[in-house]
Amino acid sequence: MIRKERYEIMNWLNAINWMKKNKGMTTDDISKYSGIPKGTLNKLFAGQTKDPQLSTIRAVVHALGYTLDDLYQDTNNQQFSENELTLINKYRLLTQTGQKAADESINILLKLEESIISGPQNTVPLRISEQSAAAGHGAYLGPESFQIIDVLDNDMTHRAGFAVPVSGDSMEPKYHDGDILLIVKEQVEMGEIGLFTLDGCGYVKKLGDGELISLNPEYEPIPLDDSIICNGKVVGTLPKEWIIEK
Structure with a gap:
């Protein structure tokens, strides 16, 4: 010490x-x-x-x-x-943004510890994409690319409609390559992060004024048009410890 x-x-x-x-x-x-x-x-x-x-x-x-x-x-x-x-x-x-991301990760881990200490938990089925949504350039996200997994049943997983892995670094420092995002089927408001599809490819971006914005300044915004579909709002990440192995 x-x-x-x-x-x-x-x-x-x-x-x-x-x-x-x-x-x-x-x-x-x-x-x-x-x-x-x-x-x-x-x-x-x-x-x-x-x-x-x-x-x-x-x-x-x-x-x-x-x-x-x-x-x-x-x-x-x-x-x-x-x-x-x-x-x-x-x-x-860390910057203020980095500290906020660290706080969110710590809170998720604390909730996980609480669930483990409190004993066996119920599980809930969750649809997860076998393809990654791009935090960078678009990745294919078709309806046939989903599978069902069992996860711990808590407020976040119970609320989520499905989950999508992240590919790329355009949403750093908040979300990183390999993170699994929990998506709820709700309207994304200005300034919130959502999952969007364009020509069948999925993008994780922040909704801006007439554009989709990356948190990483190295990536240019994507102009919004009628061909872009909002699939839901990102509400957090799915820790691998919440996934129940069969």
């Missing part, structure tokens, strides 16, 4: 770089307020200083408006494993 008094933690570099980014301060600013030469700070933030002095770290975090307690994630005298501290700092380095 890592205690407050331990300075030699493997993730101090991630922590101080996050603090610097969060405060929007330059190296010149930090040098001015901490009294530490800019050259020393450049080496520190680049990770070239493997064993910096505690006084140096203290001066840097104080200049950034933090304390050593903030650095060690131990303001309440709690103790964290090295893995827990690493995960905390990785989370802090």
Whole structure:
């Protein structure tokens, strides 16, 4: 376990770089307020200083408006494993969108843990496409490409009309290649993510004003026209742990 008094933690570099980014301060600013030469700070933030002095770290975090307690994630005298501290700092380095996606994934896992602890669960049949809907370029999504699987019966799976795997990266960071999306047969409102078909090919996109939008800015929007069909709204992902193997 890592205690407050331990300075030699493997993730101090991630922590101080996050603090610097969060405060929007330059190296010149930090040098001015901490009294530490800019050259020393450049080496520190680049990770070239493997064993910096505690006084140096203290001066840097104080200049950034933090304390050593903030650095060690131990303001309440709690103790964290090295893995827990690493995960905390990785989370802090995420954008707001990335943190939201991480929160959603954690909530799904917590619900899964609760269902396991509470004992055997009922199952419900769910139609799942054998072809992937594209988070990128279109993929064939015909009616003959579905099969029936058994999944844990909960609010999300009970509500879903069917499920579709994702192929591609155009909807990252929210949905990733290989995710299985739960689809409800409801109208998709502006700003919501839905499953759309164009010429028999499926697309997972956000509905915009006259266009279908990818979350990944590397992909161009698809103009809406009468040939595009909305198949339903995406309400979440289907964890593989919810699928009942026969």
